[in-house]
Every structure is written in C-alpha cells, then in structure tokens.
Amino acid sequence: MTLTKNPDTTSSSGDAVDALLAASGDARAFERLYRRHAARIHTLAGRMIGADEADEATQDVFVRAWEKLKTFRGESAFGTWLHRLAVNLILARRAASATRKTRFGGDESHLETAPARPVTPELAMDFETAIARLPDGARQVFVLFDVEGYRHEEIAEMLSITTGTSKSQLHRARMILREHLK
C-alpha cells in the first residue's frame, strides 16, 4: 500500500491537457488522470462510506467523470472538479444505501444520535480506523470539514442539514476522536 500525502503535487497542467484529450475520447489520457487521482478519490470514498464500498464507488466516480468530461472546461482545476463530483456521487450512494437499509428494516438513523462504540485501548485502533467507527453523520461532517476542507455552509448544502447541525456533528466527532489520541 502506498501512501501519498500531497495530492496537489499532481501536475495541474498535465491534468488540463489530459482532460481535454480525454474529453475528445482519448482513453489513455483518461487513464493518466485516473492514475494521478485514484488514491485521493479512493481514500475519500473509504472514509465517507467505508472500505467495503470504496472500490466500487471509485469506479463509479471515474466512469461518471468520463461521461461528464465534456462539461469540464478548465475553469477550475481538474482535481477540484473531480473531487466535487466524487463527493456528490458518494453522498448519493450513501443516501441510496440508507434508503435500502431502511426499506429492509435496517434503519441507521439512530446512528446520528447514538454514542460511539466504546473504544478500549486493546483495540489499538489507528486514527483512520477511529474515523471509520464514528457515527455516520459525525463521520461525514468530520471528513468533509477537517480532512477535505469544506466549509459548514457547503457541507450543510451537500448533506441537506443546517449549518448548526454540521457544527454540532463536527464537535461530536472531534470529542469522540480525542479519546483515540490519548
């Protein structure tokens, strides 16, 4: 497993040219874009909806990006455009998944208010695992705000919640996670 810290080191000029070529049907250029951005999108998906669905979600994101490339005109960085597309798709996927669970008796709305599972030192979870174990709503907001850098107003819009809820979920997530850093 390779860790890459700074996704912004990708060549933005290379992205722009490859996006243009890919939009004209060049699959090799699109593969280069995939190689440069797969880690970031896959990690985002894993944090937002869990490792189990991350692979499929990542593939969905890139297929949708391919379909939508003609609408990308380089007015923002390709990475920014792709990331926003990914967040929207992942959240839509999460919403669909929640609907399915509700329909089949697995209402997860209680996770919004339920306390996080107690964590014992024996579990020795790393920070990523601790994030994965956060209640759903708190995890979404924490990832979007503290990891991805979105503002509360943007998060509220994406998640169809109020900014007040976004702030309280963020604080809740941080308070849970602080226990893992002790």
Add this chain to the structure above:
Amino acid sequence: MSDRWTDRLSEYLDGELGPEERRELEAHLEECTECAEILDDLRRVIESAASLGDREPEKELWRGIEERIRREPPEIQVVTLFDTKRERRRISFSVPQLLAASIVLAVLSAGSVWMALRGAPGTGGTGPVALEPAVVVGDTRPGDAPVRQGGESGSVDAGSGEETPGRTGEAGSASGAASAGERGTVDGRLSAPRSARPLDRSGDAARLVGRDLTHDPTYDVAVADLERILDEGRDRLDPATVQTLEESLRTIDGAIEDARRALAADPANTELNTYLAGTRERKLELLRQASKIVTATT
C-alpha cells in the same frame, strides 16, 4: 464533566465565535483546566486529520473502469470558435462516425496518393502535385475580413460554461450550461475570429463545400499566435505535458493533412469538409487550452 463552554470549543478553534464570546471563553480557559485540556486534545485531532494521507487502492480498478468507458464513450465535442451571430452551436461526432470518417479519409487519402504518383491528367509526371485551393463560394459577410485586434477587446473563449457537478441525489447534473454566444477570454491576447459562422452537421456543413478551409488567414493568425505563446512558455510546462501536447498536435496535424489531401481529390465532399473544419478547430482548441495553462503559470 462539561460546562457551557465545552460544546463551544470547536467553534472557538474554527474561528466561528464572535469577539465577545471569544473573550469570555478565553477568560474561562484561564480558570478551567478541564476545558483547556479538551481544547488541546481537539487541536491534536484537527492536526491529525490534516496530516492524513491518501492510500492507493489495493486492487487494480482501472480495468473495470476501462471496460465500462469503452462501452460508453463520451460524445466527442468540437467547440465552435467562430461566432458572429452571438449564438453557439456545436459539431459533435460519435466514435462510430469518426471511425467511418477515418476510413473514408484513409481510402481517399490513399486514392489521392495513388493519383499523385500515377500522375494527374495534364501534370505529365510523378512529381509533387500542387493542391489548388477550392473556390470560395459566396457567403461573405460584413466583418468577414480577417481581424486582428490588440487584445483589449472581444477575446476568445468558447468554453464559457463549465458544469458544476450536482448536489446530493443528483450527482453530476448540469447546472452551468454554456451560455450562448458569450465571448470570454483566452488570455487577453487574441480576438475572436469573425470570419466564419457556427457550423452544424446539416445546412452549414453543406455550405462548407467549396470554401477554402485550408487557407483561412484568421485561423492561421490565431494558430500562429497561440503556437508562439506556447513556444515561449514551453519551459514552464512539465516535460511530460509538453510531450503529450506535441504528440497530440502531431496527430491532429496528420489528420488535417490527410483531410486536406482527400479534399483535393473530392472538394465537394461535405463529410470531409465538416471533418476538416472540426479537426482544425480541435487543434485551435487544444492550442488555446495549452496557452491558457502557459499564461496561468506565468
């Protein structure tokens, strides 16, 4: 234990408290060691989140993506740069259409080469054949003369509409469609060519027949300008990007040359005329984007 300030500590750290509340909380922190401790912990959480790295997928996912995108290629878009009616239309080719066009081109190109080698009637030899420009048939309008402006006005940006990916539940939906007829800027240096009109596959394609698409001074000036900008800024681009760009330009130039030769053999062919116009515009668009990148890195 928590007090009324505990739940406000994240807002404090995020700079979302008003000045009055901020002062009150800071005064409280002087006295409350528990809140001060929590505050330190929350800072560490935030720092940890900011330092998280990305992980490459453990599985190879590209193959699955490739299979899906091969089944569903994007609509290929050729943005029309020439615009006098303040409206915008696009020429789009599906991949099957392009494949068909490329086959036609290959056949015609081979045919023209064969004819050249064989010797066209009246040329009396096998030497190079001068390709005579086709006759321009009417359709000249006021302002059709090549225009080169100083850059302070009307500049080119065919791509004024960038779609913003949709919101939750409607991911990827269009919300920012191209605004018709607007002229943006490339880099503030080039003006929009006024000489040609928007093209489409039906009537306009037919009107292309007989026009000399290979000798358009406005186009040539635009291309030359963009190539100069690109050349001057080449050092600022990533070498791999330059290589990709050059390969793409060579491919497009090859296609243009093939189409030009094929048209010399069959000047009335509307498909070829349309294809040539689209390919030339694609080159211009590629140069335009590359120039934007260069100027952005200045």
